[in-house]
Amino acid sequence: MVVSARITNFLAYSSLTVSRVSHLGNGSLRYQWLLCRNTSLLQLRSKIQTVVPSITSNVSVPKENIPTADALVRPDLEGLYEDIREGLTNTQPELRQIAQYYFNGEGKAIRPVITMCMARAINYHLDQNAPGVIQKQKKIAQIAEMIHTASLVHDDVIDVADSRRSRPSVNILWGQKKSIIAGDFILAMASGMLARLQNQQVIILLSQVLADLVQGEFMQLGARENKDERFAHYSEKTFKKTASLIAYSCQAVSVLSGADSTLQSIAFQYGRQLGMAFQLVDDLLDFIATSAQVGKPVAADLRLGLATAPVLFAAQKFSELNPLIMRRFQEPGDAETAFRLVLRSDGLQRTKELARQYCNDAVTQVAQLTPSPYQQALVTLAHQLLHRMK
Known part of the structure; x- marks a missing residue:
């Protein structure tokens, strides 16, 4: 596979020198009713769908007979959500109910799948x-899902979301204060599981994820930079909010394997590049997909005042x-x-194109590993991401 030089092309695209790029991700949103009232955005989206080439164009997809990552690690993740719910039982009944609400087994568990496949x-x-x-690596996958879900709980409070995965959001059912506490409780229980692994390096790595999530969310709340700094700010913020968790989870399981620094870097960089691509695709879908396809309202980011990559x-x-970006489209x-x-x-x-470059970079990283069904599944994951519609 010929891999384009991402840094060169990125500079050509943005005319910015960005030394650190990052992940992306947003929570569910509260303005479904606004979009129902105002049809102009929906009409524009229909036009966009007719002129934007398929996101998967020119992408070489692996053969269909190769087992998927989900199929390969399904035995490792059997009982994932049951184990998480069990870990959240030792508290007051209502807090337990709120904390367990999003762990109903309906999520895609993409982070645990990536983690265990790595x-x-x-x-x-x-x-x-x-x-x-x-067994310890399975715990990392479990902790990663708990950290991710706790961030969704907090995102839904910040965004005043109405729904999540076609169900009422926690803040709608239990209010903002209890939802915040439930998110904190999930993080506390995940931290306890992490400490019981008794691996100092792994603890440091996943603690960095927590710090990154907080900093990334804070950056998103106040993004009013000079126009020449916006893409760098966006990149750093999106790494902290999404790619950090995938990258450090991949590195953590490599540490538990006894990997040296070179292998740890391969694992980290794969997660980082995949996380970046994931959010770029998400940003694109916010403009060209329907609510049914992505499971949330369209044009969500604009309504939240967020200027993502397309903008x-x-x-x-x-x-x-x-000036629209500066006033957050208000x-x-x-x-x-x-x-x-x-x-x-x-x-x-x-x-x-930038998402495709990140996926190519992710594939380049895992190409350095010994060929195996799991290595090939990681390659397949990168390709599949480019034609993700959910």
């Missing part, structure tokens, strides 16, 4: 089959987007104007 690929590379090591790329062509007609300008620009295409 664990198995590293284990294969090192010929590491100790049952004790694998930032579009602003390089249309300077009139800059004035009447701002969101509709931003939609139209993104459509007229090459922002969607450039976002798609």
Whole structure:
């Protein structure tokens, strides 16, 4: 596979020097009723769908007979949500109910799947089959899902979300204060599980994830930078909010395998690049997908005042987007104007291409591991991400 030089192309795209790029992710949103009332954004989205090439164009997808990552690690993740719910039982009944609410088994568990697939690929590379090591790696997958879900609980409070995965959100059912406490409780229980692994390096790695999540959310609340700094800020913020968890979870399981610094770097970089690509695709889908396809309202980020990659790329062509970004699309007609300008620009295409570059970089990382079904599944995951619609 010929891998494009991401840094070179990135500079060509953005005319910015960005030394650190990062992940992306957003919670569910509360303005479904706004979109139902105002159909102009929906009409614009339909136009975008007709002019934007398929996100998977020119992507070489592995053969269909290769087992998926989900199928390969399904035995490792059997009982994942039951174990998490069990770990959240030792508290007051109502707090237990709130904390367990999102662990109903309906999530895609993509982070545990990536984590365990990386664990198995590293284990294969090192010929590491100790049952004790694998059990600890499973705990990392469980902790990663708990950290992710706790962040969703907090995101739903911050975004005043109405729903999550086609169900009422926790803050709608129990209110903001109890939801915040429940999110904190999930993190506390995850931290206890992490401490019981008794591995100082792993504890440090996943503690960094918690710090990154807080800092990333704080950065998102106050993103009003100079236009020349926006993409760098966006990249750092999105790493902290999404890619950090995937990257450090992958590194943590490699540490438990006994991997050296080179292998740890491979694991970390794969997670980092995949996390970046994941959010870029998510940002693109916010413009071109339907609510049914992505499981949340469309144009969610604009309504939250967030300028994601398509908007930032579009602003390089249309300077009139800059004041809209500065005021976080809060004035009447701002969101509709931003939609139209993104459509007229090459922002969607450039976002798609940047996601493809990150996926290629992720594949380059795992290509250094010994060939195995798990290594190939990690490659497949990267390709599948580019035609994700949910």
